[in-house]
Amino acid sequence: MLITLHDTPAIQLHPADDVAIALTPLGSKRQIAIAGRSVQLRSDIGAGHKVALRPIEPGQPVRRYGQVIGFATQPIAAGEHVHTQNMAVGDMQLDYQIGVDVRPVTLVPPEERRTFLGYRRPDGRVGTRNTLVIITTVNCSAHVVRQIGARARAELLPKFPNVTDIVAIAHKSGCASRSSGYEIEMLRRTLAGFARSPNVADYLFVGLGCETNQFEDLFLSQRARLGDVQLPPYIGIQDTGGVAATIDEGLREIAARLPRANECRREEVPLSELNLALQCGGSDSFSGVTANPALGYAVDLLVAQGGTAVLSETPEIYGAEHMLTRRAASRAVGEKLLERVHWWEEYTAREGFEIDNNPSHGNKAGGLTTIYEKSLGAVAKGGSTPLQAVYEYAEPVTERGLVFMDTPGYDPVSATGQVAGGCNLIAFTTGRGSCFGFKPVPSIKIATNSVTYERMRGDMDINAGTILTGAGVESVGREIFEKLIAVASGEASLSEAQGIGEEEFNPWMIGATM
Incomplete structure (x- = not known):
């Protein structure tokens, strides 16, 4: 176009x-x-x-x-x-054909495959960053992990140049809920997903001691993901002697882990090791004309290299899900996507919501009227290749190619699930100007129009608004593709360079708070 x-x-x-x-x-x-x-x-x-x-x-x-x-x-x-x-919106009957538009992917010949400079982990996974994370089991330990992180960055990190960052992962949950069941298991797999992110060299859990989300239960339920660790990397505030003592103990634990993490070096790895999270926030009417189709073109290039892209935000594909079922690689994949869409219909009805509540004030100011219109533009991020799999929130992503993860549309919650699933890079389109970052995974911002790009030059990595003045979707798509490789190889995205991203961790909690 x-x-x-x-x-x-x-x-x-x-x-x-x-x-x-x-x-x-x-x-x-x-x-x-x-x-x-x-x-x-x-x-x-x-x-x-x-x-x-x-x-x-x-x-x-x-x-x-x-x-x-x-x-x-x-x-x-x-x-x-x-x-x-x-x-x-109205009562719309969609034609849910499955697999009728599947186009086989032509992989790039091996001699033409692209590479990036990544961190190869002992289990074979590849990260784009080399980070240590300190994770709370419960909100009660949030202050402690933030203090450990702040002091470790100031006192220890400068001595270890090959370690990208030390990040505190805190949240508001972990108690006042059932000690077993779907809700807390989803929190546990989210926390385990961050501990074992390919961008994480090592991790430390910190809890209070009396919370519902007991670390022993977390460890046992997620042992396959966390690995066969003889001594679980955990500190309890009540066991250690209080806040100050736990901060000191946490510093000692991080200091012991840093030398091994510092041994890791970037090396040339195939682009097939890139797991890209697709996000859009602060969308406008141009999102489906410029940035999202251009990102979709970059996704097609990545998939042709053997890489993976994770589309999500189920409420923001609502009304356009039939476009994805047509590309489902199997009937099971198409039916699982529809099962998640129907779950959202029941969920929102039960809570007294309508899915069309999704377009925000900013979306509407930017020209979007209904969720159907927003969704039809949003699915363009997924390019044109087959949909290979559908995952529930924070599940490990194992299939290559284009896949879907069921998440809310709220960017921090959605990205938390994608990163917990193994994404090592984020591409984020925005029309209104979202300043989104997400540690320990860099986020690349793509503006949908030149007005937003010029107004927020310090935050927007790519200007897809040039499509409106003749650049073309393919040209901007290739620009995005090259930026993905550069940032994966160590170039700082603009949000990353400003230190944005430690407050965005936000696990999806769908159960009752007691």
Whole structure:
């Protein structure tokens, strides 16, 4: 897709679309030519917002991307602004065909495979960073792990140049819940996933001692993931003698682990070892036109190299899941995706929510009206290759290629699950300007429009807004692909360079708090 502002002030993305997208703010009564027809605007139209190309009657579907994004709630005239005042979600019946659009992946020949400089772990996994993490079993030890981390970074880290960082992983859970069952097991596999992240050289757990999430239970339930450790790396505050004593003991434990972690060096590894988490936050109407399709193109390049990309945020594929089932590599994969979507329908209904509550104030200000519209743009991050697997939250990702993980749409919670599943790099698209970082995994920010990119130059790594002025999706996709390799090899992303990412750890807690 090649778009230039001097060609047209608005674009129709598909011949079947009922709306066009304004590329710049357009004034009322302006006459514009779009896709061979002339339309006079009946009101001001903001950049990224929709203008009707033809009359639409109440109850009729409204299409963008050639897909239904909602239904007219009142008569809409040609040239009228289409948004929350005259369009909403409705009862839409999707065609859940499975596997009909599977296109076999042509892998790059071995002699043409790309590499990056990563950290090879003893079990064969590869990290993009070489970090030590200190993890709480419960919120009661959050202050302690943060103090251990802060002092270790200041007092110890400068002596070990091959260690990337020392990160405190704290959360607000671990007690006031059942001692067994789905909810706490999900927390335990999330914590174990961070301890055994490919970006982590070593780890230390710190608890209070009387919490529901007892470390012994965590260790036993996650032993296959944590490994056959003779002496579990754990400190209990009540056993050690209080806060100050535990901080001192924690420093000694970290000091003992640093020399071994410092022995690890970057080495050339195949790009197939890259596990990329796909995220979008602060989306706008351009997300599905620029950054997400460009990231999808980069994902296709990565998958052709044998790498892995993890799409997630189940509430943000809602209304577009049929696009993914068509690419499911097997019936089991397609049916598991639909099972997770139906779980969300039941979950939100039980909690008195609607999934269409998802578009935020910023999303709507950026031109997105319904969750269907947002989702159709969001799935573009996944490129065009087959969907190989569907995982529950924080499960270890073992399949290569494009896979899906069931997570909420809230970025910190979603990324926490992806990283716990083994992702060693994050690509994050944003239209409004999210300042997201996520230790111990670097996050690359991709702006959907040039206004956001210029306004937040210190935070945006890639400007996909150049697609609107002629750069093309393929060109920006290759730029993203090269940035993935550079950051995986040690180049700091802009959020990483600013130290952002220690507060974003946020495990998904779906059970009752007692």
